[in-house]
Amino acid sequence: MSLTTMPVRDGGARRVTRALRFDPMAWLGILLLLLVWELAACLLPPAILPAPLGVVRRLCSEFLSAPDLSYFGLANASLLGSMTYTAENVLLAMIVGAAFAIPLGLVTARQELIRAVIDPVMMTVGTVPILILAPFLLIWFGVGRASAVLLVTFYVIVVVYVAAQRAAENIAPVFEDYAATLGASPRAVLRDILIPATIPEILGGLRIALAGAWGLEAVSELLGAQQGIGKIIEVLAGATDAQGIMAALLLLGLVATVCDGCAAWAIHRLTRWKSSTPVAGA
Amino acid sequence: MANAVQDIQIRHLSRRFTRADGQTVTALDDLSVTIKAGEFVCLVGPSGCGKTTLLQMLAGLLRQSSGEIEAQGKPVLRPGPERGVVFQKDSVFPWMRVIDNVEYGLKCRGVSKGERRERALHYLERVGLMQVAQAWPKELSGGMLKRVAIATVFANGAEILMLDEPFGALDYVTRHQLHDVLLDLWLDGEGGRRRTVIFVTHDVDEALILADRILVFHSGRMVEDLAVTLPKPRSADDLVLPELVNHRHRLLQHMGLIRPAAAKPGQ
Secondary structure, rough: OHHHOOOOOOOOHHHHHHOOOHHHHOOOOOOOOHHHHHHHHOOOOOOOOOOOOHHHHHHOOOOOOHHHHHHOOOOOOOOOOHHHHHHHHHHHHHHHHHHOOOOOOOHHHHHHHHHHHHHHHHHHHHHHHHHHHHHHHHHHHHHOHHHHHHHHHHHHHHHHHHHHHHHHHHHOHHHHHHHHHHOOOHHHHHHHHHHHHHHHHHHHHHHHHHHHHHHHHHHHHOOOOOOOOHHHHHHHHHHHOOHHHHHHHHHHHHOOOOOEEEEHHHHHHHOOOOOOOOOOOO | OOHHHHHHHEEEEEEEEOOOOOOOOEEEEEEEEEOOOEEEEEEEEOOOOOOOHHHHHHOOOOOOOEEEEEOOOOEOOOOOOOOOEEOOOOOOOOOOOOHHHHHHHHHHHHOOOOHHHHHHHHHHHOOOOOHHHOOOHHHOOHHHHHHHHHHHHHOOOOOHHHHOOOOOOHHHHHHHHHHHHHHHHHHOOOOOOOOOOEEEEEEEEHHHHHHOOEEEOOEEEEEEEOOOEEEOOOOOHHHHHHHHHHHHHHHHOOOOOOOOOHHHHOO
């Protein structure tokens, strides 16, 4: 029979591996950017545009302890300490937001009545630029962890809610019918059909939320906080320390990129079954 | 040999839908028919004639508006593993490997790991897919996915198998290969007893090759009940035999493809 000779396609896996591997062209782009930066830094005064090597050196020297920063009365006077504070807040907001949004999105996809109540609320929150909430949260919760975490949590909830809801809506009804005709109980349908079928889209939503969360957390720290990368940037901006700001930004960018890479890898591992290539004919 | 309790009894079965514009559509109109145990029945008719509606009600996926269906002595109220379905769309779960798909129904009913693996591998071999047991469904072609679905319903041990235009989207060669696979499995039976097969198709030739009995539907009514006596397995070559030619002519007439006057022009 001709079946034995049919090659087994695995285009999806190959494509993802390629995306994870470092592309020489991408490196060329980054190199080009550094070159332009270096050249521009030669022409401009360091207070306006610090040279890249100086920024990296600053990042290294202030990574574990930064005596300069302690003059500003910061609790964690090092880049590592501030970054840890910011990362903790982002993680907390992701967990709380996901714990709310995933069940809510899945339930509203099936329960019209609940959806009619929740959807308008989510859509309103989703349309208003979420940063506008920052002053209110600062009034209500002060400059501690709570305001920043809450702000990011709202954002995570809106993004993940829509992703989870769409995921549940997009399951082809044939899978549930098929499972029922094979003898699956409603509980088995939930465990073996609804959850695995929605995981890829929910994880995708979480990844998008995570990418946005870093920026929101940093900006909300900038607007009022006592610690964090955003706070560091705020005090350094007050001292017009461009090099310090760049060093803090570089660290934030690196951490966010590494986290996104880890998320992409985890998603790839968990959704190996998913086709990323169009399905061929018979 | 055939036990009346094992038959499928359909009495005065109707199904009406309300369309979005408020009009009532009768998809199936007062159908009464008995399908004997072990029979291979094809439901034939143009699209919208009610054949898929009937199949969904037999599967327990759709409730009737009136009338009753009895399968194996019990009224059909909900889906159950004794009535397996191969759907028109691909229904193989993409998040399970092929072997886990074939085992799934058995797993749901608590069959032990070793036993269900053995059954699943047996049927995968019968449909010629041993070498892809550990593959993901995305790595399979459309025809192979249908083989997986067939292996799954056979492995699950359903007494009644329903197939809803299963091969409609496949090419000519694949379709005929799958006819052979299906007939092979059906002719063998399990424990010496053949399963009842209800096969929905709009392809007249497919029905002639597969069926013991062809029920023709038109606008929600059964308009013809043809017995096909030619022994099986049959092939596409057999379509020129007189019995099948006659049946084919009648079927095409019912589908409005041959008008009695146009059949012999000039007379």
